[in-house]
Amino acid sequence: MKIHDFRTRKGSARFTMTAGHRIAPLVAEALAEWVAATVRADDASCRLLDVACGSGTLALRLARELPDMRISGVDASPNMIAQAQERATSEGLANERLSFAPMDAQHLAFAPASFDAATCNLGFPFFAHPAEAMAEIRRVLVPGAPFWASVPDRQSWREFFEVVYEVVPDATQLLRGFMARLEQAQRLLPSLEQAGFEVTHQELLRLPFAFANGHEAVTFFNDLFSLFTTLPAPLERRLSRTLDERFPGGVATSYVALLTCARRDDAAVSVAPAEAPPSATH
């Protein structure tokens, strides 16, 4: 499996056409509802950082609902940032309260305590060094600030993958890299806690996800992660056929995301320095 490179024009365009179109907006919608339930609509002083903002799906959604909030979207991919800026302009949302900049989440170019809230929609599994990214997000938040994040869960597309494991002889090997991304959901909570966040709420979001037929399902995963492109053509056809037999009305499966609400926890890390040990007398 090849995770496409979000930094290239082709990779960012492929994401936007597939998961960026069918998944990210739905998960962003759920996160945005959590944000809107916490941040007052007229709170013009709230500064929010959207990390790994991609083409701006969540930041733009928030800018529509909370126009007074100051939103900064950052992403490691300049191509994603260009898409976000274009969308802001074409949707009439470009103004001085909404900004996008290319930036590595592991090295945020902001002073400590620059933001009152942060979000990260489906970015966590793609960070090369997630612990550093979490520590950086914490650093740029004010004490007690909320941080809302979503990650894909291992239950995603389970019905579809059950058939893959049945039909493809080396499915475990083939899917290893892809499944590793889905496993990241389990790592989010310990990573947050280690970085000095308190996790206040977690919830699984199950989105019905249907493909018209087996071929469409296989094509989706090829476009998204080149998942089955190394399969011999007869095996790929057999997979599509089996999916059609198993799901005569279309491949009915679901995408599952883990939504998390955390807050910068200063009690956990600003522990008073331990008293100096009594000096040794012998």
Ligand SMILES: C[S@@+](CC[C@H](N)C(=O)[O-])C[C@H]1O[C@@H](n2cnc3c(N)ncnc32)[C@H](O)[C@@H]1O
């Ligand atoms: C699955 S996409 C999600 C994009 C966006 N949040 C959305 O909902 O559409 C993951 C994003 O993480 C970004 N990314 C990966 N590593 C990053 C890093 N170290 N710093 C910032 N962004 C990063 C990628 O460029 C990509 O846009």
